[in-house]
Amino acid sequence: MSAHSPIDQIEQPASFAFDEESEAEIATILAKYPAERKASGTLPLLYVAQKQMGRLTGSAWVPRVAMDEIARRLEVAPIRVYEVATFYLMFNTRPIGRYHLQVCTTTSCWLRGSDDVVAACKKATGIAAFGQSSADGLFTLTEVECLGACSNAPVLQVDDDFYEDLDGPRTVELIEALRRGERPTPGPTIDRLDSAPAGGRKTLTDSPAEPG
Amino acid sequence: MVKVTVDGIQVEVPNGSSALQACEAAGKEIPRFCFHERLSVAGNCRMCLVQVVRAPKPVASCGFPVAEGMEILTDTEIVRKARRAVMEFLLINHPLDCPICDQGGECDLQDQAFGYGADHSRYQEAKRAVTDKYLGPLVKTVMTRCIQCTRCVRFATEIAGVPELGAVSRGENMEITNYVEKALTSELSGNLIDICPVGALTSKPYAFTARPWELKRTDSIDVFDAVGTNTSLHVRGSAVLRIVPRVNDEVNEEWLADKGRFAMDGLKHRRLDRPWVRVHGKLQPVSWQDAFVAIGRRLDGVAGERIGAIVGDLCDAESMLALKDLMTALGSSNVDCRQDGAQYDVSRREFYTFGSGIAGIEEADALLIVGSVPRQEAPVLNARIRKRFVAAGRGGFPIGMIGEPTADPTYRAEILGDGPGILADLRSGSHPFADVLKAAKRPMMIVGHGALVREDARAILAACWALAVEVGAVGPDWNGFNVLHTAASRVAGLDLGLLPGSGGRSAAGMMSGGVDVLWLLGADEFHTAQIGAQTFVVYQGHHGDAAAARADVILPGASFAEKSGTYVNTEGRVQRSFRAVMPPGDAREDWRILRAFSEVVGKTLPYDTLEALRDRLAAANPVFRVIGGRDVAGVSDLTGPAGDPAAVSPAPFQPVIDDYYQTNPICRASPTMGECSRIYVHPRTVAAE
Ligand code: SF4
Ligand code: FES
Ligand code: FES
Numbered sequence: 008m009s010a011h012s013p014i015d016q017i018e019q020p021a022s023f024a025f026d027e028e029s030e031a032e033i034a035t036i037l038a039k040y041p042a043e044r045k046a047s048g049t050l051p052l053l054y055v056a057q058k059q060m061g062r063l064t065g066s067a068w069v070p071r072v073a074m075d076e077i078a079r080r081l082e083v084a085p086i087r088v089y090e091v092a093t094f095y096l097m098f099n100t101r102p103i104g105r106y107h108l109q110v111c112t113t114t115s116c117w118l119r120g121s122d123d124v125v126a127a128c129k130k131a132t133g134i135a136a137f138g139q140s141s142a143d144g145l146f147t148l149t150e151v152e153c154l155g156a157c158s159n160a161p162v163l164q165v166d167d168d169f170y171e172d173l174d175g176p177r178t179v180e181l182i183e184a185l186r187r188g189e190r191p192t193p194g195p196t197i198d199r200l201d202s203a204p205a206g207g208r209k210t211l212t213d214s215p216a217e218p219g
Numbered sequence: 220m221v222k223v224t225v226d227g228i229q230v231e232v233p234n235g236s237s238a239l240q241a242c243e244a245a246g247k248e249i250p251r252f253c254f255h256e257r258l259s260v261a262g263n264c265r266m267c268l269v270q271v272v273r274a275p276k277p278v279a280s281c282g283f284p285v286a287e288g289m290e291i292l293t294d295t296e297i298v299r300k301a302r303r304a305v306m307e308f309l310l311i312n313h314p315l316d317c318p319i320c321d322q323g324g325e326c327d328l329q330d331q332a333f334g335y336g337a338d339h340s341r342y343q344e345a346k347r348a349v350t351d352k353y354l355g356p357l358v359k360t361v362m363t364r365c366i367q368c369t370r371c372v373r374f375a376t377e378i379a380g381v382p383e384l385g386a387v388s389r390g391e392n393m394e395i396t397n398y399v400e401k402a403l404t405s406e407l408s409g410n411l412i413d414i415c416p417v418g419a420l421t422s423k424p425y426a427f428t429a430r431p432w433e434l435k436r437t438d439s440i441d442v443f444d445a446v447g448t449n450t451s452l453h454v455r456g457s458a459v460l461r462i463v464p465r466v467n468d469e470v471n472e473e474w475l476a477d478k479g480r481f482a483m484d485g486l487k488h489r490r491l492d493r494p495w496v497r498v499h500g501k502l503q504p505v506s507w508q509d510a511f512v513a514i515g516r517r518l519d520g521v522a523g524e525r526i527g528a529i530v531g532d533l534c535d536a537e538s539m540l541a542l543k544d545l546m547t548a549l550g551s552s553n554v555d556c557r558q559d560g561a562q563y564d565v566s567r568r569e570f571y572t573f574g575s576g577i578a579g580i581e582e583a584d585a586l587l588i589v590g591s592v593p594r595q596e597a598p599v600l601n602a603r604i605r606k607r608f609v610a611a612g613r614g615g616f617p618i619g620m621i622g623e624p625t626a627d628p629t630y631r632a633e634i635l636g637d638g639p640g641i642l643a644d645l646r647s648g649s650h651p652f653a654d655v656l657k658a659a660k661r662p663m664m665i666v667g668h669g670a671l672v673r674e675d676a677r678a679i680l681a682a683c684w685a686l687a688v689e690v691g692a693v694g695p696d697w698n699g700f701n702v703l704h705t706a707a708s709r710v711a712g713l714d715l716g717l718l719p720g721s722g723g724r725s726a727a728g729m730m731s732g733g734v735d736v737l738w739l740l741g742a743d744e745f746h747t748a749q750i751g752a753q754t755f756v757v758y759q760g761h762h763g764d765a766a767a768a769r770a771d772v773i774l775p776g777a778s779f780a781e782k783s784g785t786y787v788n789t790e791g792r793v794q795r796s797f798r799a800v801m802p803p804g805d806a807r808e809d810w811r812i813l814r815a816f817s818e819v820v821g822k823t824l825p826y827d828t829l830e831a832l833r834d835r836l837a838a839a840n841p842v843f844r845v846i847g848g849r850d851v852a853g854v855s856d857l858t859g860p861a862g863d864p865a866a867v868s869p870a871p872f873q874p875v876i877d878d879y880y881q882t883n884p885i886c887r888a889s890p891t892m893g894e895c896s897r898i899y900v901h902p903r904t905v906a907a908e
Contacts, residue, residue, distance in 0.1 A: 043613070071399070084382035089398045093387040 017101050023072040029059045033080070045081050049091050052077045053098050067107065067166065068099035096151070103147035104140045106185050108132070109164040112150050115157035120174060124161050125150075127178035145186060158202045159195050168193035172205070223289040238280035238291055239267055247293045250302065250331045252309075252416045253368035254281035257472060258377060264309075264368050266331065268301040269293050277301040299335070306335040312347045313417070314363050321359075322418030324431040328366065349394050355402025356894045357481055358411050358420050365395050365419035374414050378474070379405040380605045380629025395419070402898055406598035406879060409480040413463065413473070424481055424891045425461050429453075434460065437799035440786045441471075441479035442533045442779045443883065445704035446577070446597045447788025448475050452483075452780055452799040459483050459780050459799055469578045469849070470792065476598040477895070478879065478886060483780070485889030489763045491775040492804025502773065507805065511819040514772050517755045518736055518820060523550025527734035529726045530556045530717055531741030531760065532706035532883055535784025535796075537832050538776075538809035539708065540715050540839060541824060542740050545813050548822035552720025553734055556712025558745045559875070560727055561668055562676035563702075564860030565713050568842070570680065572710060572791035574698035575663050576851055581607050583699060585659035587652070588620045589639070589683055590872040591667020594628055595879045596705045597789070605629045617659075619652045622669050622872030637871035639670065642682040642864070646689060656690035663699030664692050669872040671702070681862030693854040700854070704789040705875060705882075711787040714840045729754075739766050740809065741776065743884050759812060761802070762884035774816075775806035778885065782808040783829060785836065785843065792849040793842060 025033060036051045053069055056077060061067030069092055078085040092098045099107070108128050112121045128134065128148050132141040140147040156162045159171030163178060170181055172195045184191050199205045220231045223238075225245035232241045237260070242249050252264035262282035269280045272290035277297060292298065310332065317323045349362040369386060372395065376382040381404055383397045397403065403411075411420045434453040439462070441448035448471040453461045462483050464475035494510035495502040505513070518526065528546050530539050539556065546554050557563075564570040575583060580603045593601040608616045608630035618632040621641050635641050635652055644650035656662045664687050670679045684693075684700060692699035704710060712718075719725050724733050732751030741760040747769040750756060758770035761778040781802040787793050802808065807815075810832055817824040826832040836843040880896040881887050 084376075086383055086385035086398060090385040090387055094389045 019070050020072055023056070023070060023076050025055070025076070026059055026063065028062070029055045046083045046087070048081055049077065049083070049088055050095070052080065053088070053092055053095075057098060061166070065105045066102045068102050096149075105145045107147050107149065107164075107166050108182075109149045109151045109154075111152070111154045111156075111160070111162045111164070113153040113157075115153070116161035119160040121161040123175040124163055124173050124178050127175040128163070128182065131179045131182040146182070156202075159199065165193075171195045172197040172199060221285050221287050221289075223285050223287075223291060225291045226293055232285060236285050238269060238271065238278065238283040238285055238289070241285050241289075242269065242280060242291060242293055249280055249293065250327075250335070251281060252327060252331075252366060253370060255370055255373075255414065258370060258373040258414075261369050261373065264366065265305045266302060266309075268298060268305065270295050270298050302335045303337065306332060307337060307341070309366050310336060310340065311342050312363075313366060314346065316361075316364070320361070320364065320418035321421040321426055321428075322364075322415075326418060327416035347391055352394075352396050353400045353402070354397060354411075354420075355408065356891065356898055357408050357423055357477060358403065359423040359426055360420060362394060362396075362419055364417050366417055367393060367395065368416060369395070370414045370416065371395060371411050371420055374411060375403070375405065377609065378410070378602055378606070379407045380602075380627075381405045404899070406477050406594065407474060407602060409477045410464075410474050422461065422481075424484060429455050429460050435799075437797050438465065439779065439796040439799065440707075440784075440788075440794045441475065442707040442786065443478040443482060443886070444476060444597050444599075445707050445709060445789040446471060446476070446599050447707070447786060447790070447792055447794050448479055448599055449794070450475060450479060454799045457800050457803075459486055469576065470788065470790075471577075471599045472603075474599050474602055478882070478892065481891045481895075482880075482886045482889045484891050485762070485885040485887070486778055486780060488890070489884075489888040490803050490806070491761055491763055491767060491773055492802075492806050493775055494805065495770075495773040497771040502770075507807075507815070510772050510774060511816050514736075514757055514816065515820050517771075518549070521735050524553065524722070524724075525735040526551040526738070527553035527724055527729035527736070528555070528738040528740065529558050529729065529742040529745075530554075530708060530712060531558060531739070531743060532708055533779060533885070534708040534712070534741050535779070535782065535786060535809070536708075536711035536715060536793075536836055536843065537785060537829065538740060538782075538813065539712055539717055540836055541810040541813040541832065542738065543715060543717055544824050544835075545817050545822065546738075548817060548824070549820070552723035553729055554717050554723070555719055555726040555729070556709060556717035558726050558742045559668065559672050559706075560725075561671040561709075562680075563671065563713060564677065564680060564862070565716070565718065566860070567856070568714075568791055569693075569698065569700060569854055570684070570860040571702050571713050573665075573701040573703060573789040574693070574854070575701055576790050576849060577603055579699075579851065580604055580663070581610070583607065583659075583661050583663040584611070584616060585656050585662040586616065586618045587635075587645075587656060587662070587664045587686075588618065588622075588632070589642070589664065589666045589679070590622045590670030591665050591703050592622075592624050592626060592628075592669070592874055592876065593665065593667070593703060594624070594626050595874070595876045596667060596703060600703070600789075601629065617652075617655045619655070622667075622874075625874045625877075638869050639675070639679045639682065639867040639872070640869040642679070642686060642867060646682070646686050646864075653690070656686075656692070659690070661697050661699060662687075662690050662692045663701060665701045665703050667703045668705055668875040672875060673868070673870070673872075675866055675868045677860070677862030678864060678866035678868075679862075680860050682864035682867055684859035685864050688857050688859065693857060695855060696853040698852065698854050702789065707786055707788070710789060710791055711785065711793075714787060714791075714842055715836075716839075739770070741884070742766060744882075759809060760884065761806065762888055764884035764887060774812050775802070775804065776809040776812060777802040777806055781806070785833070785846075787842070790849055791842065793846050795846055 040047045056073040074088040078088045132146040134148045137150040177196045223241045228245040230244040251267045253261045260282045267280045268277040270292040351360045372384045375384040437452045439450045439452045449465040449467040466473045496505045496513045619635045620632045645653045687700045730749040736755045738757045743764040743766045756770045757772045758767045759774040780799045878900045880892040886892040
């Protein structure tokens with residue numbers, strides 16, 4: 008049973024303004040759409056706002072004032088932006104921790120051990136359940152659906168980066184590194200190049216014969 | 220036209236019709252929740268499923284376009300099963316709280332469940348619950364009942380033009396909300412109650428008041444503005460419990476402004492229910508006879524020209540005519556229906572009515588608004604302007620406004636200037652909007668009372684007419700010259716000549732001792748302090764408002780709900796309302812009071828039945844012979860109203876309504892309107908308390 012009101016009891020900042028870096032991005036984004044269709048910029052601008060919040064406050068979320076600002080820029084009613092922002096789970100309409108741990112628990116990842124990844128996340132951060140943040144405010148744990156990286160399951164997305172082929176211990180290690188302020192290289196955490204087979208190539212190992 | 224067959228019945232429907240419309244043309248009723256004739260098609264409830272021969276699965280008829288030769292089946296086993304399945308899904312999360320739901324008895328879901336619902340539920344899991352939302356003092360929400368048809372979202376966005384409602388989140392968590400816990404800012408918000416097919420949006424003031432089957436319905440006309448919205452008064456016992464709109468495509472479609480819907484709780488407060496006479500400075504309750512005698516005695520020996528009468532904004536034509544006849548009998552030509560001091564040229568009806576008609580707005584292709592804020596003066600008419608604006612698409616219906624609007628008009632309007640000086644520029648062509656008007660085939664102009672209550676009103680009216688002629692807004696087959704009234708009684712008053720006769724005094728002239736005896740028929744919208752200290756004031760009306768407090772004699776009259784009356788709306792359309800309840804206490808229908816009094820002073824009016832009075836109405840002005848209809852005609856005579864267009868003053872237009880919720884005695888007595896005023900118009904004073 009769910010009974011939620013999206014912005015109830017969330018402390019909202021009093022104001023929001025895009026900074027210079029965001030403005031530059033917005034200019035590029037809006038150049039893509041004809042002036043009378045600039046409402047199309049809603050999604051990308053929400054991303055820009057969320058990133059800016061992460062950059063400036065350490066919590067990548069979209070407060071209502073930011074949505075209002077986007078609505079003003081795009082000349083749409085604020086509710087149209089609220090609708091979009093609340094529809095897509097990628098936008099956080101409430102504050103989150105410094106690192107957003109998004110564990111995929113869909114079939115492929117689950118079969119390949121996402122339960123261990125979840126357990127490791129909880130253990131390493133002290134978070135009790137999905138949707139919550141750690142006591143130190145560093146981490147927020149979210150359950151997500153297939154991230155489209157099934158070949159390297161199980162997957163944990165930290166903010167915008169995918170960490171793949173995880174197991175319990177490597178997840179703990181990753182979280183410890185994050186806690187130290189490091190950003191380990193994203194991608195497979197085992198001997199695998201991108202999404203090629205683990206342990207190196209299995210096919211096409213020799214060069215084709217010279218034509219002739 | 221396209222030929223389709225519905226259950227074996229051949230019908231022809233216009234191209235682009237939906238299957239649902241075709242079914243209706245064939246007389247088949249299709250259940251629906253999300254579809255509404257006046258809103259865009261959403262196609263999200265799936266209740267309207269029908270079978271189309273050769274289609275692989277049932278189709279949602281509301282969004283399915285017809286094609287030549289299509290065969291539609293509306294009553295097959297597949298259709299029934301599909302609808303039953305849809306109903307089962309809808310009822311999964313819909314609560315079983317009909318016994319405590321205000322929609323009960325007039326709920327689409329309840330009705331359809333009767334036809335397509337199962338007798339038990341297979342659903343064992345927990346139902347979802349949704350927190351209620353705050354939408355202001357008029358609309359109550361019970362959001363767990365919402366079936367997410369999005370009608371309300373579409374109404375707010377498309378019709379009302381206040382895009383404040385939306386559907387946030389998704390899937391099971393989707394909710395209809397304004398997201399920000401703020402009162403809806405629309406004068407049409409009450410229509411959400413009608414449009415919601417279930418009990419999610421209901422009337423807050425009417426909560427838990429009555430069941431629909433307990434109510435007696437009486438046709439009426441909304442008197443809170445000059446649109447003439449067709450309404451139905453729902454009555455139990457002696458009380459009007461609610462007012463809802465009736466459909467009239469020519470006037471209000473199916474909308475009703477919030478004042479017309481919610482101000483009626485003012486009928487129960489501050490009523491004048493017995494005659495009063497001031498004795499030694501204090502009002503004392505007396506009998507009718509004594510009240511009449513008191514007036515008769517005061518009138519004794521007073522010359523006709525020292526007697527005057529002013530009628531208010533809510534009066535019916537019958538009582539106005541009776542008052543005028545009484546004044547004539549007393550030898551007075553001091554009558555006035557313009558307590559706001561507006562000036563008109565009544566030599567031709569075109570000069571003081573809404574010529575294009577309300578429905579005619581949809582044929583116009585450019586609009587100039589002069590000294591009017593239609594959103595506040597006539598919300599339902601404003602919705603028609605918005606409808607035209609939206610239908611015309613980007614730039615298709617250019618709108619210019621002279622005078623700063625006090626509220627977002629709900630459509631894009633170019634503010635050309637703040638005062639009538641711009642009219643000269645438009646006429647000389649030096650203002651670019653002149654070209655817009657000239658290029659239009661059917662340009663229209665709305666002249667509001669912001670322009671007509673000024674000293675230079677006649678000059679403005681003349682300038683507007685001249686401009687209308689020059690840009691082709693008036694001509695043999697199009698009359699785009701429109702005067703927008705704010706008082707329900709005004710056009711009838713003008714039609715009946717409730718204006719000072721030659722040498723007679725206007726409302727202003729009757730102030731400051733201009734007359735010795737002043738008869739006020741429901742006239743409260745002026746500063747009573749201006750009445751001369753020695754003037755003897757008779758107040759005939761239904762509410763103890765400002766003027767009653769100043770009165771020497773109070774004659775308790777009937778409100779619009781308590782009498783049969785004739786009203787003429789801003790278009791000049793004559794409409795009738797019927798009595799829904801009896802006037803309280805000793806109060807009487809107004810024309811009867813005047814008739815009875817005329818007898819006391821020996822000037823008996825020559826009618827003693829309503830029919831006889833209505834014959835007199837028709838004799839006084841033939842427009843009263845046609846009820847409901849309205850001639851749509853062009854203008855053959857292009858000579859303009861009296862006035863020198865050059866004499867306009869540059870002073871900016873002032874809005875005529877500063878508080879939409881407090882424009883007449885009934886509103887001011889209404890607790891609901893008082894709350895609206897506090898929330899919408901004076902929010903800051905609330906915060907300061
Ligand atoms: S509140 Fe009523 S009108 Fe609005 S979506 Fe829900 S059921 Fe439909
Ligand atoms: S199932 Fe986890 S990425 Fe696809
Ligand atoms: S009425 Fe057709 S889908 Fe709702």
